[in-house]
Amino acid sequence: MMQRFLPLGIVLAFCLGCEAPPTESVESKPETIANAPRHSPQHEKAAGCADDHGMAATDDSLRKAKDPASGTEMTIVGSALSGLEKTAIPELLGKPETYAGKTIRLEGDVNAMCHHRRGWFAMQEPGDRTGAFVRVITNPAFLVPPGSIGKKVRVEGKVDLIEESASAARHYAEGHQIGDPSAIQGPVKRVVLRASGAEFL
Amino acid sequence: MRWRPLLLSLHRDIGFLCVGLTIVYAVSGIAVNHAHHWNYDRSETHQSLWLGHPADLLQNASAERKQLVRSDPSQMTPQEEQTLVRAIGEKIGRPLPPRNVFWRGPYEILAFWGQGDDDMTVYHVSSGMITHTLRKDRWIIRSFNALHLNERHGPWTFIADAFALLLCFLAVSGMLIVRGPRGIKGRGGIFLAIGVAIPILALLLGRFSP
Numbered sequence: 001m002m003q004r005f006l007p008l009g010i011v012l013a014f015c016l017g018c019e020a021p022p023t024e025s026v027e028s029k030p031e032t033i034a035n036a037p038r039h040s041p042q043h044e045k046a047a048g049c050a051d052d053h054g055m056a057a058t059d060d061s062l063r064k065a066k067d068p069a070s071g072t073e074m075t076i077v078g079s080a081l082s083g084l085e086k087t088a089i090p091e092l093l094g095k096p097e098t099y100a101g102k103t104i105r106l107e108g109d110v111n112a113m114c115h116h117r118r119g120w121f122a123m124q125e126p127g128d129r130t131g132a133f134v135r136v137i138t139n140p141a142f143l144v145p146p147g148s149i150g151k152k153v154r155v156e157g158k159v160d161l162i163e164e165s166a167s168a169a170r171h172y173a174e175g176h177q178i179g180d181p182s183a184i185q186g187p188v189k190r191v192v193l194r195a196s197g198a199e200f201l
Numbered sequence: 202m203r204w205r206p207l208l209l210s211l212h213r214d215i216g217f218l219c220v221g222l223t224i225v226y227a228v229s230g231i232a233v234n235h236a237h238h239w240n241y242d243r244s245e246t247h248q249s250l251w252l253g254h255p256a257d258l259l260q261n262a263s264a265e266r267k268q269l270v271r272s273d274p275s276q277m278t279p280q281e282e283q284t285l286v287r288a289i290g291e292k293i294g295r296p297l298p299p300r301n302v303f304w305r306g307p308y309e310i311l312a313f314w315g316q317g318d319d320d321m322t323v324y325h326v327s328s329g330m331i332t333h334t335l336r337k338d339r340w341i342i343r344s345f346n347a348l349h350l351n352e353r354h355g356p357w358t359f360i361a362d363a364f365a366l367l368l369c370f371l372a373v374s375g376m377l378i379v380r381g382p383r384g385i386k387g388r389g390g391i392f393l394a395i396g397v398a399i400p401i402l403a404l405l406l407g408r409f410s411p
Binding site for chain 1: 305317321336352
């Protein structure tokens with residue numbers, strides 16, 4: 001009797017997350033592929049980072065170099081910076097329509113990033129105490145190097161004005177501590193930069 | 202030609218071949234499936250400690266400045282901020298100066314002592330509390346995820362494609378190897394139907410639920 005139901009027990013155990021012997025795990029393997037996180041519904045339902053879906057970015061472009069100005073080691077990702085003149089973040093946030101669709105360069109401190117999929121980071125003006133930030137979407141150009149919060153960054157990209165859903169805005173405010181969660185009453189208009197390349201140091 | 206023994210041999214050999222990759226993909230699959238529950242790339246430990254109000258930590262400041270900082274900590278000058286961060290660093294035993302310091306809004310000062318955010322202190326200026334966060338890479342899961350998510354592209358794309366095809370082969374051959382009442386025409390068929398029904402049902406429920 002025991003022998004009769006042993007295979008069923010093994011299959012059930014595998015379904016619940018235990019490791020099954022190779023002969024029984026065959027049927028479950030395609031499900032592992034189907035669980036590929038690129039379209040993770042759980043992350044979306046948890047109002048996760050909206051830019052993570054359909055990730056095309058890779059670490060291919062990641063390279064190290066010495067920053068000529070400070071001599072410190074920096075991590076370069078995406079396309080090389082073209083040397084545009086720096087735009088101040090308060091200036092960008094103050095006149096977003098002026099910059100919409102334009103390629104600009106921002107410099108500042110990284111105050112948040114997507115730890116899971118590394119599809120975006122947020123930055124603020126050095127010395128700023130207001131909590132004003134710009135979210136930089138790096139997917140599909142590159143992945144944010146792990147552990148970038150607290151680093152200085154120089155980034156170039158195209159300015160985009162988007163409407164963030166309330167749940168996404170709340171996720172960024174509560175989960176990533178950027179923005180005031182109590183101020184979010186509905187969809188939020190945001191200035192984002194769609195990055196082409198960046199230097200983290 | 203007797204195809205079943207050939208299929209069995211192929212299923213066995215390919216099964217052994219796929220063990221390593223299956224474990225990599227399965228572990229990473231579980232890790233990323235719970236992305237909303239934990240940071241699967243890095244472990245985090247948090248410690249909270251009360252250090253005192255900024256005005257109390259600015260020992261050499263004048264009474265007038267202390268009073269101003271007490272009523273509105275965001276009025277601190279950059280020099281006072283530097284003194285405050287030095288006091289924080291000394292109290293918690295961190296090397297000075299920190300690698301980077303900035304305010305996250307008007308109520309929090311962030312100080313970074315190590316590389317990136319490995320060793321980070323958030324000082325809450327209104328309460329005088331610090332939250333200290335230490336982060337470490339989960340390098341095994343991190344490496345598994347890099348393969349699963351194909352973060353490097355290149356030749357791994359072809360290896361991952363080949364692995365997916367081999368999994369399909371294992372699934373199909375597994376159905377055909379066993380004959381009789383335990384095979385596809387018997388209890389195997391019931392399991393097959395359940396296995397096929399689960400994703401279809403999930404899709405249907407996902408489509409028609411509000």
